[in-house]
Amino acid sequence: MICLTKCVWASFWLQLYFCFICMCGSLCEVCYSVPEEMQRGTVIGNVATDLGIDVTELVRRNARVVAEGSRQFCELNTETGSLSVIERMDREELCVQSAPCVQQFQLLLENPLKVYSLLLDIQDINDNSPTFENGQIELELLESTVLGRRFPLESAHDPDIGVNSVQHYQLSENEYFALEVNTQLDRNAYPELVLKKPLDRENQADHFLTLSGVDGGRPFRSGTTSIHIHVLDANDNVPVFGQSVYKVSAQENSPQGTVLVKLNATDLDSGIYGEISYSFSHVPDKTKGVVEVDHVTGEVKVMVALDYEEASSHELDVQAKDGGGQSSHCKLIIDVIDVNDNLPVIAVKSTTSIVPEDASPGTMVALLHIYDLDTGTSGWVTCKISDDVPFKLVSEVKNYFMLVIDGVLDREKCPHYNITVTAVDAGTPPLFSSKTVAITVTDVNDNPPIFRHGDYSIKFEENQPQGTLVIKVRADDADEGQNAKILYSLSEDAASHLSINAETGEIFTLCPFDYESSTHFHVQVMACDEGRPSFTSTCTVQIFIADQNDNAPVVLYPVQLDGYLARDIVPRAAPADYLVTKVVAIDADAGHNAWLSYRILKATRSNLFSIGLHCGEIRTLRPFAEDEEIKQTLIISVSDDGLESLSATATVNIMIEDGLPIIDELVARGTDKSHGHSDLTLYLIMALAGMSSLFLVLIIAVVYMRLCRYRYMYRSTANLPIFPPTYGPPGYSDVSRFNTLQKDDRFNSFLTTGSWKGDFRFGSDFVDLDMMNKRGTLLHVGGHSATRAKLLVPHKL
Incomplete structure (x- = not known):
């Protein structure tokens, strides 16, 4: 059993580094240390407690945990503040051989925006066994190999790190070989087979050994490979590399076929024992298929474009083997140079797609996380939006931008906004990306009809x-x-x-x-x-x-009553064109509908009287004959000028009397002043006679009317005929209030020939003369009886 002291040192430096990270993070972030391969739902820690945040704030401020990359390994329970595992974490997959393996997360709180950094240090567990690249190691050794000769063997590889990686090797018991561990410049250890007893091909041509790699986990894990040693005759030189470690640099995205380095190994033997073949003895998973080595020339070429973001460096073990089966090893390190080959990333973390048009400036509508996977200046990102929108970008936390309202929204002018956010990095040449944020402005009632x-x-x-x-x-x-x-x-x-x-x-x-x-x-x-x-x-x-012609003319004089007809008296000695009387009618309509025309429909003598077409004056056509009937009856038609003319009829009774004086119009007017003084006496006599006659006629009329019980009609001392208040249709009871006679400027006065002689008047209970004078001008109508009446006539006549 051989202990690897380098592992102890690696573990020490690993713990020291992580302690330094946590000491720095304690000032601005929270660190959690968790073992890999934790079950889903396992609670890592309580973020609210560790950061001193009230749990109720987590829900109110829409708290959530976001990862830098695409994978989300943990989630936040906003009700309790606990951080739990939601996805399997494999340290070997995430960090390969890197130590420590730290994943960074952000805790986002909105309104106002606050970002906390969370570091998750994934601790290695002993979940992988050491493995050898080849299940069997083939060695060919000359029987002349000197004692103590070392033969490098394939190292066991364990994805775990620290004490969980390979700690020592074991060799099956035998009498020819011993096992020692050699450490290279990069502190990587590999086993070497040491010959401790001379080989004798004739005694034993093949040797079978077992090599085991054991890690330091609890419990430990191990992996084995078999060693087959062929004992050969004299090949007493091994290939020798020019360098024990080859270190080269290559830009990422280098084209396929690019030669990175040419390895060089020499063998002092000649012939088949001097022919060298190159190969990779161990290729990490992240490097498989990326590069390959030419077996003859030793050129290492790019097969797949290098990606700095996937692996910043590659380490490979290279083997040079001669024709006699002897081999040597070296290390090839390929450092990948970053180039600006990644577009900036725009991630929408939160958005409010519907905004009322009365939203105040400064209201956040979207939260954007903008970053670039490149390093150095190629990873510096600036972003902007178009200038013609009432929005702007505000950044209070690194790589986080708030899209806020920067003006007054008016749905009536622009109900929709498609805001294009453009992010540009500082690489050469610069790369940019864009994303559109759609905002709909909803209506508020800010416009009147x-x-x-x-x-x-x-x-x-x-x-x-x-x-x-x-x-x-x-x-x-x-x-x-x-x-x-x-x-x-x-x-x-x-x-x-x-x-x-x-x-x-x-x-x-x-x-x-x-x-x-x-x-x-x-x-x-x-x-x-x-x-x-x-x-x-x-x-x-x-x-x-x-106006429509919906009112027929109404005859005011002579009064038309059932059982009684007024009579007008004319002297028998009256000359031609003598004014006998006047028919007075009105029409409640206006304009042409009230333009009246008078015609004689029927007369006792058709050639005795005439009537004025528009004035209604009845005059004699010729002097009366001695044998003329005393009573003359005229039936007068009064018609308006409407489109469909309406009419009314009036019956006029005229009595021819002998001995009545003839009233001279010219004398009455006083136009002939030359005879005024000479005829004064004659006029006084005639006036006295006339007044006497009129007085007699008045007495007779009063007696007659009392007998007929027409109390509403009478003769006054001035001999003025009266229009009774009950005369005429409804609406005509008050002349001063005729519906069509309400505007003073719609009426003018019309004077007829002989109107100076007399007028009609109305009883005090029938019309207010003062009101009549206020509401219109007067129409004077003359007659034989010297009566006087005041009437209003429409202006359009």
Whole structure:
């Protein structure tokens, strides 16, 4: 049994190194030491306790453990703070022969972002047995080999490290050979077979031995190989390498076929005993298939591109064997030079893909882990995003970047952002990679409804049936969803005659409009969205009622009552074109619909009287004959000028009386002033006679009316005929309040020939003359009876 003192030293330095790591880490990180091959669910330690973090903070701040690489060996229980194993950890797979084997993790906490470093030192256990590359070692020795000659043997290899690796070798008992361990410059030990008794091929041509490699684990493990020694005749020189250790450097990604080194070994023998063949006696798993050696020339060539990130160096045992079976060994060390062949890695550790548009600047929307597997300047990474987005990158922890809001978001301008994050390393030439982070901006109710028109104006005909569409208003809201859903409503003053569809904005009539009641409406329409809080806007709708010819003319004079017809008296001596009386009618409509025309439909004598087409004045066509009937009856038609004309009829009774004076218009006007003084006496006599006659007629009329019980109609001392308050259809009881006569600027006065002679008037219980004067100008109508009336006539006449 041979002990390997180098293993003791290796174990000592390993423990010293790890203690140094933990001492440094205690200032900024937490170290855990765990054996490899732990079962799933095994608790490693309590992170919350070791870092002094409240357990409740782990859930609230979305705590999680992330690894540097692609494999996640442990996970964090946020409820208890414990760190447990979730994946098999094989130290030999992760670190090969490296010591110590430390895996680094980060504990991430958000809001605010905090990163803690966790070191996991994976301790080796004795789970591998020493193995020999070949199951049998073939040696050919000359029988002339001198005593004490050493023959290097294949070393046993154990993936474990420290005391769990190969500690000593054992050789089966024999009388010819002994076993010794030799240490090379790199402190690697390999066994040597030492001849202690001369060989005699004739006595024993073959020797069979067993070599065992034993590790130092508890319990220990061992591996064996058989040694077959062929005793030959004189080959007393072994190949000798020019160097015991060959050390070369090669760039990673070197092309296939690149010659790394040419090995050189010499043998002083000649002939077949001097022919040398090169081979690898041991190739680690990570180097298999990467390089190969030419058996004849000793050139070592690259077969597969070297990768610095997989292995920064390769160590191989090379054997040179002559034709006589004697061999020697050397070590080949290949150092891989890193080149910038890895793109920067952008890993999204956390993201918020949906952000409200009222999110405040500084809000984190994504957490990025950006790193580069290369070393040196090739591993230095800078990153950026485009300048035209309201976001920016903030880094408070190495290799971790927060994508935060750096402006005001407006969904109506840009509802989606595809933010490209570009990472560039500092290598030559620089390499870059990019990743797109998609952000959707959700809507908040920050826009009021806006009407397409602030004021709407429409002309709408009266008498349209209930439910007729008047107008459709439309408002638009730049928001979306519920925030853009608009409900329409009307002001309270419009609710009695209009309704609105709350969803479409269509305005309908609740009852037919009457132009004579109201000529226009002023309506406020409100649009309110359904956001929280909601926004409201208004618009004005002006509805102008268009008149229809729906009112027939109404005759005011002569009064048309059942059983009684007023009579107008005319002197028999009246000349042609003498003003007898005047038919007075009104129409509640407006414009052409109230433009009245007068015509004689029927007369006792068709050639005796005429009527003014638009003024309604009845005049004589010729002087009366002696045999003319005393009573003349005229039936007058009064028609408006509507598209479908409406009309009314009036019956006029005219009495021809003898002896009544003729009233001269020119004298009454006082136009002929040259005879004023000379005829004054004549005029006074005529006036006295006229007044007497009128007084007599008044007495007769009063008696007659009292007998007929028409108390509402009477003759005053001024001989003014009265329109009774009950006369006319509904709506005409108060002339001052006719529906179509409400605007003063819509009426003008019209004076007819002879109107200076007399007017009609109304009883005090029928019309307020002061109100009449305020609401319109006066129409003076003349007649034989010298009566006077005041009427309002539409301007469009």
